[in-house]
Every structure is written in structure tokens, then in C-alpha cells.
Amino acid sequence: MTCASHPGIRVSEIFGPTIQGEGVLIGLPTVFVRTGGCDYRCSWCDSLHAVDNRFRHNWLTRSTDEVWQKVRELSGGKPVMVSLSGGNPAIQPFGELIGRGHAEGYRFALETQGSVVRDWFGNLDVLVLSPKPPSSDMTTDWAAFEACLEAAHGVQVVLKLVVFDDWDYAYAKDAAARYPQLPVYLQPGNHTPPPADADDAWIDIDGIMKRMEWLVDKVIKDRWFEARVLPQLHVLLWGNKRGV
Numbered sequence: 504m505t506c507a508s509h510p511g512i513r514v515s516e517i518f519g520p521t522i523q524g525e526g527v528l529i530g531l532p533t534v535f536v537r538t539g540g541c542d543y544r545c546s547w548c549d550s551l552h553a554v555d556n557r558f559r560h561n562w563l564t565r566s567t568d569e570v571w572q573k574v575r576e577l578s579g580g581k582p583v584m585v586s587l588s589g590g591n592p593a594i595q596p597f598g599e600l601i602g603r604g605h606a607e608g609y610r611f612a613l614e615t616q617g618s619v620v621r622d623w624f625g626n627l628d629v630l631v632l633s634p635k636p637p638s639s640d641m642t643t644d645w646a647a648f649e650a651c652l653e654a655a656h657g658v659q660v661v662l663k664l665v666v667f668d669d670w671d672y673a674y675a676k677d678a679a680a681r682y683p684q685l686p687v688y689l690q691p692g693n694h695t696p697p698p699a700d701a702d703d704a705w706i707d708i709d710g711i712m713k714r715m716e717w718l719v720d721k722v723i724k725d726r727w728f729e730a731r732v733l734p735q736l737h738v739l740l741w742g743n744k745r746g747v
């Protein structure tokens with residue numbers, strides 16, 4: 504049940520456990536709660552089904568209880584890492600769900616671009632901040648980003664940056680220099696959408712691999728020894744398939 508005082512969570516999909524494919528938690532069994540709706544519209548977003556209004560008929564508003572029961576069902580009641588992603592999950596009311604999950608030993612990571620701050624960020628276990636580089640066509644509001652960081656006081660916070668080209672790489676270096684205390688994860692971008700004759704999960708694997716090699720080369724030549732470079736493991740395994 505949702506009502507004015509319990510507005511509900513707009514859900515695009517809940518899936519898993521699968522392995523976390525990106526960043527600091529890579530390889531860790533994880534249940535994903537993907538929310539619908541985003542205040543950004545990155546030129547290369549690989550989760551448009553959770554962003555574009557054309558897909559909003561697939562987004563369902565669910566109570567905390569309903570979302571929680573689904574997560575428990577998927578994990579068989581055994582505590583697991585839960586990743587809140589989207590869309591921008593910061594737009595949704597997740598405070599109660601996090602409290603509920605923690606009481607049963609679950610842990611929560613949230614993936615966001617850092618454009619919307621919530622006081623419940625302080626209750627997360629991991630906050631993954633992924634400010635968007637020039638190739639996304641978005642502009643970073645660093646004041647909002649900083650507010651997210653402050654709200655996550657005492658939480659493990661990491662930077663995850665998507666890199667397609669030299670301009671993105673320069674942006675990533677600048678972002679890392681602004682927040683030298685944050686561990687940095689770089690991931691090569693995957694190009695979406697696919698060509699007209701390909702299926703939805705299609706990816707340009709050669710392009711991703713070339714970009715990965717190029718990125719590793721840049722980081723090593725630059726002696727940027729604090730950065731970690733990782734591919735999107737789930738994309739290498741399954742392409743841009745949903746629900747994995």
C-alpha cells in the first residue's frame with residue numbers, strides 16, 4: 504500500500520542475485536533494485552528503459568514492504584548486498600527500506616550521479632558517485648555533488664567515472680583531484696543504442712575492448728597509480744541484456 508505519507512518506490516525492475524559487474528563491489532553477489540525515472544538524460548545511458556518516459560508504463564509504484572518482500576524472496580531470505588540503481592535512485596524514498604534491510608543483515612549500495620541529495624545517504628553501506636563526463640552532454644552541479652558527499656558522512660564513498668575519450672579522461676582526472684580522499688574507478692563506456700538490425704542486448708565488444716586498452720595505457724603512461732580501471736563485467740558476459 505502507498506499513500507501520501509508513504510509515497511512508494513517507482514520500480515523499473517528488481518532482479519538477482521547476480522554479480523555486481525562494476526566498480527568497487529565487482530564480482531559480489533548482489534540483488535538490484537532499479538528505479539524508474541532520472542533527472543539526467545545521458546547521451547549514452549545503457550539503462551534507457553529506466554530513464555526514458557517512453558518506458559514509464561513499465562514502471563510500477565511499490566510500497567517499501569512490497570519491494571522488501573521481493574528482495575527477500577530473490578535472496579531466499581539470506582542477507583546479500585542490495586544495489587539501488589536506476590534511473591536516479593536518489594529520487595525515490597529508500598530510507599525505510601534500508602532500515603528494514605539492515606535489521607535483517609542486508610547491506611545497501613547506491614549508484615547515483617550526485618545531482619540529488621537525501622539525508623538517508625548516511626544510512627547506506629556504500630555510495631557510488633558517478634558524475635557525468637562531457638560525452639554524456641550533461642553538466643555537473645558540483646555543489647549538489649558535494650552535498651551528497653556530506654550527507655554520506657561515515658559511509659564508504661567511491662568515485663566511478665565512465666570514459667569514452669580524451670575529454671572524459673581529463674574530466675575524470677579533474678574529478679579525482681577535487682576529491683583526493685575518494686577511491687577512483689574508471690570504466691570504458693559502452694556505446695548504445697545498438698544498430699537498427701541488432702537485438703536489444705547488442706554491444707560493440709571490439710569498441711569496448713579497444714577503449715579499455717586505451718584507458719589502461721593512458722593511466723599507466725600518466726603514472727596515475729591510484730586509479731583502478733575495470734570493464735563492466737556483466738556487459739562482457741551478457742551484453743546490455745536486462746535483468747542480469
Ligand SMILES: C[S@@+](CC[C@H](N)C(=O)[O-])C[C@H]1O[C@@H](n2cnc3c(N)ncnc32)[C@H](O)[C@@H]1O
Nearest residue numbers: 547548549550589590591614615616633692693
Ligand atoms: C545506469 S546508471 C544508474 C545510476 C545513476 N543514474 C548513475 O548514472 O550513476 C548505473 C551506472 O552505469 C553507468 N553507465 C551508464 N551508461 C553507461 C555506458 N554506456 N557505458 C558505461 N557505463 C555506463 C553509469 O555511469 C553508472 O555508473
Ligand SMILES: Nc1nc2[nH]cc(C(=O)O)c2c(=O)[nH]1
Nearest residue numbers: 521522523524525588737747
Ligand atoms: N550485474 C550488473 N552489475 C551492474 N552494476 C551496475 C549496474 C547498473 O545498471 O546500475 C549493473 C547491472 O545492471 N547489472
Ligand code: SF4
Nearest residue numbers: 541543544545548590
Ligand atoms: S544519470 Fe545514470 S540513469 Fe540517468 S541518464 Fe545518466 S547514466 Fe542513465
Ligand SMILES: [Mg+2]
Nearest residue numbers: 549550588735
Ligand atoms: Mg548498467
